[in-house]
Amino acid sequence: xxxxxxxxxxxxxxxxxxxxxxVPRLSLVKEAYFPPSSRVASALAHEVxxxxxxxxxxxxxxxxxxxxxxxxxxxxxxxxLIAIVPFLRETTASTIEFLRxxxxxxxxxxxxxxxxxxxxxVLLLVVYASFWQVLIQTLYGVQDVDPVAEETARSxxxxxxxxxxxxxxxxALPYVMTGVRLAAAVALILAITAELAIGAxxxxxxxxxxxxxxxxxxxxxxxxxxxxLGLVVNVGARTVERRxxxxxQSVRGEVAV
Amino acid sequence: MRRPLLRLAFAVALPVxxxxxxxxxxxxxxxxxxxxxxxxxxxFPDVWTADRLRADVLPSVLxxxxxxxxxxxxxxxxxxxxxxxxxxxxxxxxVLEFLRAIPPPVLVPVIMLxxxxxxxxxxxxxxxxxxxxVLLNTVEGVRAVDPVMLETARSxxxxxxxxxxxxxxxxxxxxxxxxxxxxxxxxxxLMVISEMFAASDGIGFTIVQFQRxxxxxxxxxxxLVLGLxxxxxxxxxxxxxxxxxxxxxxxxxxxxxxx
Numbered sequence: 001x002x003x004x005x006x007x008x009x010x011x012x013x014x015x016x017x018x019x020x021x022x023v024p025r026l027s028l029v030k031e032a033y034f035p036p037s038s039r040v041a042s043a044l045a046h047e048v049x050x051x052x053x054x055x056x057x058x059x060x061x062x063x064x065x066x067x068x069x070x071x072x073x074x075x076x077x078x079x080x081l082i083a084i085v086p087f088l089r090e091t092t093a094s095t096i097e098f099l100r101x102x103x104x105x106x107x108x109x110x111x112x113x114x115x116x117x118x119x120x121x122v123l124l125l126v127v128y129a130s131f132w133q134v135l136i137q138t139l140y141g142v143q144d145v146d147p148v149a150e151e152t153a154r155s156x157x158x159x160x161x162x163x164x165x166x167x168x169x170x171x172a173l174p175y176v177m178t179g180v181r182l183a184a185a186v187a188l189i190l191a192i193t194a195e196l197a198i199g200a201x202x203x204x205x206x207x208x209x210x211x212x213x214x215x216x217x218x219x220x221x222x223x224x225x226x227x228x229l230g231l232v233v234n235v236g237a238r239t240v241e242r243r244x245x246x247x248x249q250s251v252r253g254e255v256a257v
Numbered sequence: 258m259r260r261p262l263l264r265l266a267f268a269v270a271l272p273v274x275x276x277x278x279x280x281x282x283x284x285x286x287x288x289x290x291x292x293x294x295x296x297x298x299x300x301f302p303d304v305w306t307a308d309r310l311r312a313d314v315l316p317s318v319l320x321x322x323x324x325x326x327x328x329x330x331x332x333x334x335x336x337x338x339x340x341x342x343x344x345x346x347x348x349x350x351x352v353l354e355f356l357r358a359i360p361p362p363v364l365v366p367v368i369m370l371x372x373x374x375x376x377x378x379x380x381x382x383x384x385x386x387x388x389x390x391v392l393l394n395t396v397e398g399v400r401a402v403d404p405v406m407l408e409t410a411r412s413x414x415x416x417x418x419x420x421x422x423x424x425x426x427x428x429x430x431x432x433x434x435x436x437x438x439x440x441x442x443x444x445x446x447l448m449v450i451s452e453m454f455a456a457s458d459g460i461g462f463t464i465v466q467f468q469r470x471x472x473x474x475x476x477x478x479x480x481l482v483l484g485l486x487x488x489x490x491x492x493x494x495x496x497x498x499x500x501x502x503x504x505x506x507x508x509x510x511x512x513x514x515x516x
Contacts, residue, residue: 228358
């Protein structure tokens with residue numbers, strides 16, 4: 001079954017590429033706006049042989065990774081703290097609900113003024129956007145702790161730290177991992193957006209340059225790279241999630257049932 | 258009577274403290290980038306007059322609404338189609354996963370090639386970024402429709418529009434709403450980004466103008482407006498979701514009580 005699906009998927013991908021080749025060749029759309037797949041592929045090959053491309057890719061990944069790490073660390077710490085102290089939970093709920101929907105790109109002008117095109121501009125946006133994903137999921141996760149398990153641990157005399165370690169954390173982890181997976185995708189979007197809009201070094205900046213110089217096939221090639229990067233981030237986050245939750249029912253269940 | 262009052266106090270306390278801290282900390286600020294909150298709030302009514310709301314906020318919101326609506330309709334329709342047929346799903350999945358993985362803001366330069374820099378470009382950008390979460394969540398939701406219910410519907414002769422509306426879309430609707438929620442935040446991002454790139458009006462355009470002119474307090478008011486807009490749209494979304502999914506939340510609460 002799996003093999004058949006993979007074959008069908010490959011056929012779909014091939015059809016997609018063939019369509020991308022045929023539509024501009026048949027002049028259904030202007031070739032200047034929509035270059036055929038083969039020209040995008042050769043532009044991509046050209047990019048890959050360019051050292052500057054790799055350093056831009058590296059810049060994007062560094063911004064993404066540092067931003068994500070800060071957001072996950074801060075989100076989990078704040079989430080656990082807020083969730084286990086009822087007073088904090090009640091007082092912060094409205095503030096979180098208000099701050100969360102503020103679009104992170106609203107901070108772009110501020111980032112430009114404060115840090116110009118430095119890495120810190122990118123980090124400001126990335127951290128702001130991905131922090132909420134982790135925080136909210138951590139809050140949900142800690143609230144999901146079974147009160148019976150919590151009471152049992154208490155009556156067996158487990159201390160606060162032991163209860164966090166053995167009761168709270170295993171319950172919250174699946175939620176936290178969901179948050180991390182969402183945050184990883186959001187962080188990439190914001191890293192590339194920041195480079196695109198602010199001009200901080202990275203893939204986004206290369207895209208902006210390609211657009212400004214009317215290098216259309218290169219533009220498409222860079223977008224393909226951005227998409228592949230997104231794909232790698234998604235697949236990677238899913239793999240990490242599955243590894244970290246290998247003991248959990250939701251992952252084990254896939255095999256056993 | 259006491260409980261709601263207490264809850265209100267809890268809800269308001271921290272925001273009040275935060276605003277007070279911001280006010281006090283920035284009061285004597287001479288840093289040009291962090292103007293006193295007093296100045297920002299004083300600037301606010303001067304900048305966001307009724308004229309400006311009509312000239313800048315309204316066009317932004319209309320573009321967002323148009324792009325979002327297109328994405329919702331296309332995403333649900335295509336998603337239902339793809340999700341209903343196993344073969345179609347297998348063929349489309351890798352391509353859809355790839356298209357979804359493209360960070361939506363990079364579409365702005367490409368779509369500018371086709372659609373120029375007018376309203377059309379912004380609507381297309383918003384629609385093409387928002388459509389993926391809706392589409393893929395709809396596929397997931399439609400795929401997960403209870404096969405027993407599908408069989409039951411078949412044996413009762415429920416087909417066509419009735420089957421689609423009362424069974425397939427209804428049982429997929431919690432998933433569809435999850436997708437619509439993700440799409441909303443992407444839509445707001447794209448609304449702002451597309452205006453920052455090329456526009457002659459809109460909130461994103463105005464904020465960047467302020468920033469380039471070093472009108473820092475004005476820029477801060479723009480950030481506040483975007484924050485308020487994001488908040489309002491999210492509240493609106495929650496209201497709609499709660500109404501449409503009332504049956505679902507009720508069902509979940511009931512199963513939780515009984516278990």
